[in-house]
Amino acid sequence: MQRYAAFDFGRSRIHVGNFYEIFGRGLLFRSYEERDIRVDNNVDGALFRGEAGGFRGKAFSGRMRNTGPTRSAEREDVLRGTDLEYRVPSIGSANVVLGGSYVLQSLSNELGERFRLEEEAYAGRGSIAHPLFDLYGEYARINRLDREDVIALLGTMPTKGVGHYIALSMFPVDFLTFSAEYKRYDHFRFTSMSDPGSDINNPPSLTRENSYSLVSRNPHQIDPDDEKGFQIEAVATPRYGTTVTLNRSETAKIDEDLFHHDVAFNEWYGEVRHEVNDEVTVAAVYDYQRDEKRGIQTHTPVLDIEYYPAGKGWALRGEYQFQERDVFVSPLERIERSHFALVEWSVNNDVIISMTAEHATSVDPSRPQQDDFLMTQVDYRINQNHSFTVAGGKRQAGFVCVGGVCRFEPAFEGVEVKLRSSF
Amino acid sequence: MHIGKKTLTLALLIMAASAIAPGMAFAQPQVAAEIGRDAPDFTLVNLAGEEVSLYEALESGPVLLDFWALWCKPCLRALPGTNKLHTEFKDRGFTVLTINTDSPRSTAKVKPYVKSKGYEFEVLMDPNRSLQRLYRFSQIPKVYLIGQDRKIAYAQLGYSTELEQRLHGEVAKLMPAAAPEAETKTDADHEEGMN
Numbered sequence: 001m002q003r004y005a006a007f008d009f010g011r012s013r014i015h016v017g018n019f020y021e022i023f024g025r026g027l028l029f030r031s032y033e034e035r036d037i038r039v040d041n042n043v044d045g046a047l048f049r050g051e052a053g054g055f056r057g058k059a060f061s062g063r064m065r066n067t068g069p070t071r072s073a074e075r076e077d078v079l080r081g082t083d084l085e086y087r088v089p090s091i092g093s094a095n096v097v098l099g100g101s102y103v104l105q106s107l108s109n110e111l112g113e114r115f116r117l118e119e120e121a122y123a124g125r126g127s128i129a130h131p132l133f134d135l136y137g138e139y140a141r142i143n144r145l146d147r148e149d150v151i152a153l154l155g156t157m158p159t160k161g162v163g164h165y166i167a168l169s170m171f172p173v174d175f176l177t178f179s180a181e182y183k184r185y186d187h188f189r190f191t192s193m194s195d196p197g198s199d200i201n202n203p204p205s206l207t208r209e210n211s212y213s214l215v216s217r218n219p220h221q222i223d224p225d226d227e228k229g230f231q232i233e234a235v236a237t238p239r240y241g242t243t244v245t246l247n248r249s250e251t252a253k254i255d256e257d258l259f260h261h262d263v264a265f266n267e268w269y270g271e272v273r274h275e276v277n278d279e280v281t282v283a284a285v286y287d288y289q290r291d292e293k294r295g296i297q298t299h300t301p302v303l304d305i306e307y308y309p310a311g312k313g314w315a316l317r318g319e320y321q322f323q324e325r326d327v328f329v330s331p332l333e334r335i336e337r338s339h340f341a342l343v344e345w346s347v348n349n350d351v352i353i354s355m356t357a358e359h360a361t362s363v364d365p366s367r368p369q370q371d372d373f374l375m376t377q378v379d380y381r382i383n384q385n386h387s388f389t390v391a392g393g394k395r396q397a398g399f400v401c402v403g404g405v406c407r408f409e410p411a412f413e414g415v416e417v418k419l420r421s422s423f
Numbered sequence: 424m425h426i427g428k429k430t431l432t433l434a435l436l437i438m439a440a441s442a443i444a445p446g447m448a449f450a451q452p453q454v455a456a457e458i459g460r461d462a463p464d465f466t467l468v469n470l471a472g473e474e475v476s477l478y479e480a481l482e483s484g485p486v487l488l489d490f491w492a493l494w495c496k497p498c499l500r501a502l503p504g505t506n507k508l509h510t511e512f513k514d515r516g517f518t519v520l521t522i523n524t525d526s527p528r529s530t531a532k533v534k535p536y537v538k539s540k541g542y543e544f545e546v547l548m549d550p551n552r553s554l555q556r557l558y559r560f561s562q563i564p565k566v567y568l569i570g571q572d573r574k575i576a577y578a579q580l581g582y583s584t585e586l587e588q589r590l591h592g593e594v595a596k597l598m599p600a601a602a603p604e605a606e607t608k609t610d611a612d613h614e615e616g617m618n
Binding site for chain 1 (some may be wrong): 470493528529534550552584585
């Protein structure tokens with residue numbers, strides 16, 4: 001829930017109460033709400049935003065809401081931050097922006113001022129937007145406390161953390177575009193000192209945000225302490241109504257060879273989407289993932305059909321997904337297969353009825369298993385801020401991920417009623 | 424398939440209960456309450472790195488705000504219609520501002536997607552969803568049509584071809600009358616269509 005008072009004067013604003021904010025692309029600081037993974041790390045305090053002569057600044061002081069499993073909803077750490085951007089006067093047809101951020105976290109605990117803890121982080125960034133390409137780069141450092149008494153209390157931890165992020169997008173011709181991103185995060189986890197489960201920063205994970213159930217079932221969870229990698233995506237529209245997307249991403253430990261096959265996470269994704277006519281769209285998808293950390297390799301083809309009849313308020317969508325999952329970590333080696341079907345009927349603009357069915361088998365030489373899942377769900381939008389969901393049946397366990405941050409949803413059987421509200 | 428009796432019964436019960444849904448008369452009452460409210464001003468950065476503000480855009484005519492994200496399939500389905508509105512009415516002072524709400528994880532992919540589809544409307548980046556909080560809604564696709572009096576003239580949640588047509592009608596209603604020659608041509612075309 002948001003509660004605040006805001007005062008505007010000219011192109012500046014002072015906001016007192018709770019707020020969400022982001023510096024750059026979130027390498028240093030991101031306060032945000034993501035209900036699907038139950039993250040809400042809003043800051044309660046004061047925020048200033050202002051602009052003058054090509055400069056744009058933000059500064060805040062407040063306490064961030066802890067959302068980790070141990071200290072949910074408490075606010076103990078004091079955060080102070082400032083961010084300044086400068087828009088360089090146009091250079092030809094390019095727009096150049098330079099910026100920098102600083103964040104200080106401090107915690108005074110019951111042991112008194114002697115054990116007052118502090119962590120500071122700072123970042124510099126630059127971006128160029130040009131009709132033919134976009135370039136964005138950010139470099140950030142975290143300086144942790146290096147006091148012997150604190151180390152004795154909390155244990156050893158690296159005193160420095162470093163993060164790099166670079167993104168390049170290119171638009172050489174109208175029907176073909178590319179994006180390439182690179183990351184390197186070394187001891188770059190920036191979390192609440194009172195609750196290590198709550199993140200202050202949210203660096204880009206550089207893995208594809210997949211929306212198909214089976215494709216997103218074994219996701220890569222970002223490890224900001226030891227990770228480097230890249231993601232490349234090409235989007236082509238060879239003819240009107242057809243879009244081809246190819247995506248490749250790899251993540252490795254910092255001391256591993258990125259181009260060696262033994263990387264931590266590796267994904268290939270290909271999609272062809274074709275508008276058959278104004279009413280029907282068909283998409284075919286193939287996804288391959290290999291996660292060395294969890295010992296899982298998957299192959300997932302998907303077929304997706306949408307039907308939006310002309311001039312009608314209803315629509316129909318169907319999906320068929322198949323996944324072969326090779327669990328190669330010893331001693332759990334086995335092959336699992338899932339057939340998954342979804343039918344979704346948008347009855348009108350407020351009611352959606354969906355039914356999912358899954359047939360899962362595990363080919364384990366000593367213990368073959370199979371299981372079936374059927375789930376029906378009705379979603380009703382009560383108004384713009386409230387929705388009501390009734391679901392009944394049985395569903396598989398799986399991850400729900402947003403932005404590389406994941407939450408595990410256990411297997412479920414029964415009836416589930418959800419009322420989602422925002423205020 | 425071997426599905427337990429209990430699971431099957433539950434799933435079928437939910438289905439049966441939902442069978443009454445088509446008969447329920449929903450006319451988007453949730454958005455009706457928003458019509459007539461003041462549209463708060465904002466400034467965001469577009470894909471070219473320039474700042475765009477709502478109230479400055481309103482100086483030339485009505486503005487359509489269209490909230491979307493790459494992960495939202497109905498949003499992507501709606502964008503060609505939004506581009507048509509831009510093409511049809513841009514010369515009469517109408518501005519389309521689409522607001523992309525993808526998280527920083529997908530920011531680098533937005534411009535390549537828009538360019539590859541050949542969309543000409545303005546795309547503003549809002550990776551922390553600040554406008555959704557300012558306009559107080561949580562679900563997308565969502566559109567607001569804002570008149571030059573800075574009030575919300577029409578709002579719409581979700582996507583269907585019927586809603587696309589309704590939005591076109593609402594935009595046309597809000598636009599100042601076209602030049603006389605253009606009007607004559609439109610009427611003639613209309614009569615021809617009727618015959």
